Amino acid sequence: MRKKSLISMLIAFSLCALLIGCSDDELGQSGDNFDREAMLQNWADNIIIPGYQTYVDDLKELNSAVELFTTSPSSDNLNSLRSAWLEANLSWQAVGMFEIGKAEELTLINYTNIYPTNTTDLIETIASGNYDLTSVNRQDEQGFPAIEFLIYGIRDTDQEIIDLFLQETAEQPYKTYLNDLADRLETMAQSVLGDWQNGYRDTFVNNSGSESTSSVNKLVNDYIFYYEKHLRAGKIGIPAGVFSSEKSTGKVEGLYSGNSKELFMAGLQAMQDFFNGKSPNSNLAVEGEGLKSYLDFVNTVTEGEDLGALINVQFIAAREKAEMLSENFRTQVGNNNNLMLETYDELQKNVVNLKVDMLQSLNIRVDFVDADGD
């Protein structure tokens, strides 16, 4: 009798060990209550990969425009370079939030869009002709802001800029550097796109579990981080002086080109579209599986408020406020910073919706450590 009990206990223990082993391995296929895998597919196939595709195409255009301009600097070529720069930068706004996979490995965003660019270092680097753009110390001397400086801000007038490139010395350091910057953007973007196309897409979609390293968990955390840090703080809050005791007109995006608002709007739109699972290539009003539909599903479980609708309302409120801003935020911060602060407040309201209410509803954890809900 006793022995039997002992044996059954041992069996019970080994069963636990077995069960636990299984759960750790996350063998699980996705269930059919909410299909996270379908959402990940929609994200990968209809949003992320097409987004990078457009971005890479635009960078190719940018590269040709840089080449054309550096070969024959002229007013026309400068203008087409500038519009190519803007196009590529606008496409970047749609993919900057996907800091996952190869992009995360490269820390793509840090080499693509750190502003303001460090003009002093930049000019020194160009003069030295000796640089390694993959170095972390060079992050603020490359990417869109550095190119922008070279084609808008390095001289006071357009003619002087053209003359600078026309009258380059034999080594042509400016031309080389400008080409290198455009090349580097394209190489990095190609490498990220290539990774998605050659296997990472499946890794991403198949990692549809609910643990902290799952695709949904990671990308949603990235998304909120981007919203808070890059969209809300970087584009609006920091220039408006929300985090410091004074405003910083020099820290706006699009400082030299004056395109701050257009870039911000593109970023905001991309964030809302991603929330709604909407593909950038689709003109359809029908949106695919995304955070909105996920929230709609969960709301039927928790009988909560229509959080998805609430978040969309707030996105729209932020956009309406931002419509009133000047094209160049430098002017806006200088002339009427209150409007910047009001835009910030509207953005801030969605931080609460996304970070508190959405994360709670979707049960997505911020971090992985033992925690038992107290």
Place this chain on the structure above:
Amino acid sequence: MANLRMKVISRYIDKQTKAAPLAVFRIFFGLMMLISVIRFWANGWVNKLYIEPKFFFSYYGFEWVQPLGNYTYLLFIICGLSALAVAIGFRYRISIIVFFLSFTYIELMDKTTYLNHYYFISILSFLMIFLPAEKCFSLDAKKKSSDRVPQWSIDSIKLMLGIVYFYAGLAKLNSDWLVKAMPLKIWLPGRYDIPLLGDFLHQEWIIYAFSWSGALYDLSIPFLLLWKRTRWMAFAFVVVFHVLTRILFPIGMFPYIMIVSALIFFDLGLHERIISTFNVILSAAKNLLRIETTSRNGKRSLPMVEMTNSKSQFPHVEHFDDSRARGRIKTPQWKLTLLTIFFTIQLLLPWRYLMYPNELFWTEEGFRFSWRVMLMEKAGYANFKIVDYTNDETFYINNNDFLTHFQEKQMATQPDFILEYAHYLRDHFLAQGKEVGVYVESYVALNGRKSKPYVNPSVDLTKINESFKPKNWILPFEDEIKGI
């Protein structure tokens, strides 16, 4: 009458039994703790939780307990080694004291990592200081002459476990848990990817079944374990319940600790059998390692048996007669007094929330240290506004400049964290020569409710001091959670 009661009590106190259950408990406890420490280290949490952060949240009155930089690793080594020493029963009394102190020190370093089960380990190891758990199957036992222990020393562990379960059950008797099935309604559907079970976890009736049976389990399990006829069934429940919680939630070692702890409720016979099994395993291991010395006449000896100090292999385990042993071990008065105080505190502390006027789940005044396990899903956001009086300028804080994500998450929903962080920010700017006020705009969502403003945004937190008084700067909950 009083005399009779005294007699009953004193007879109970003098009652003795064999030490095997305590030994088994000691061994498993020590091993579990050793594994916990190793796991914690291996996950990189020592660095992540105690070395990387710039700032640590302290328990009120324990602000002097701070991480020791790289020496924190040494602290974990000490903690792990003392756990091992407890398991093998080497210098038990010293080892368990060292374990209690080092483990508790670790827990006090940063309250961000507070978990009910860490607190449980701390108080359990404190209790074990006063229990003769080294009397049998230990290295120490070689020197001792008896493996008898007072009955109360085993019962006190049962009592502690009983308190944990029963109070955890009482805490579940509230409207959110029973009527709304919260927070399981948030947690369970998210685990849809679990094999077999996953498909059911979004179904309403399953979620309610989990909620109700969870409460029922906690309330009844100590009694089912106490009663011989239901014991095996209860233990099966313990195993199933904790394995389930382990699969569903990130709660680390706690389930295993509870499973092996529940063995204490079993009869002497099982424990002696477990010890024999240990003996066999140890001897086999020794044989395998060829450490065993072959004696001159070629006979093999089983060296580990001598650790038990038993002359024979557990005679009459069933009807062990303790009468002849009665009175031989006298429990000193100070020990009894101390344990009485200890358990009185354990029984009363969870009720301290009754002295606070506001909703416990919202303000968390009296929430910790009261076995409110897995009881709520709380998410928050706290945005700190600094008003610089020196030049009348206002700016906001990027929390990640000062806190880790984990700290930020914990801070945003708990008022004592918010206050402590506000004071830290004040001191930070004071060091820069700025005289500042610190205000917070914060939102908290509780158990699926839409987030609501949490702290009164017009209160300058630098003017508030931490105390046990009700925190009237927390905004009202405007809802009611009925229940205990």
